[in-house]
Amino acid sequence: MPTIFVLNGPNLNLLGTREPEIYGSDTLDDIADMLDKRARGLGMTLDFRQSSHEGHLVDWLHEAAAEGAKAVLLNAGALTHTSVALHDAIKSITIPVIEVHLSNPHTRETFRHKSFVGMAAKGVIAGFGAQSYLLALDAAAKL
Numbered sequence: 001m002p003t004i005f006v007l008n009g010p011n012l013n014l015l016g017t018r019e020p021e022i023y024g025s026d027t028l029d030d031i032a033d034m035l036d037k038r039a040r041g042l043g044m045t046l047d048f049r050q051s052s053h054e055g056h057l058v059d060w061l062h063e064a065a066a067e068g069a070k071a072v073l074l075n076a077g078a079l080t081h082t083s084v085a086l087h088d089a090i091k092s093i094t095i096p097v098i099e100v101h102l103s104n105p106h107t108r109e110t111f112r113h114k115s116f117v118g119m120a121a122k123g124v125i126a127g128f129g130a131q132s133y134l135l136a137l138d139a140a141a142k143l
Contacts, residue, residue, distance in 0.1 A: 005072045054086065
């Protein structure tokens with residue numbers, strides 16, 4: 001079965017308690033469970049990970065490509081707006097990467113309007129809460 005890597009960056013381990021008015025009340029485990037059910041229904045498996053360390057995300061992007069993953073869903077958190085390393089890692093692999101955000105960065109602080117991840121990603125899905133992940137998974141399944 002095709003594998004989709006789902007990579008989550010800094011502070012996403014705090015979902016459910018961190019600013020629920022912005023990020024919602026779903027935990028990262030809730031999102032993983034929801035995605036796993038959808039992935040199985042689509043005939044795919046997930047490799048779901050979280051790290052607050054930029055280098056881990058870079059390494060996991062490389063690993064996803066080396067293992068022949070179908071796609072990567074990447075919520076890089078704040079690294080979205082600062083990481084040239086993630087941009088370059090995405091550009092260095094041939095599998096599609098879909099940037100995912102729970103909130104809509106364009107309705108928030110100005111510094112969140114620029115996305116180094118989005119400049120390299122196949123597409124961006126943002127602003128639909130936990131549903132953003134499901135929309136991204138559906139898009140990845142159709143690639």
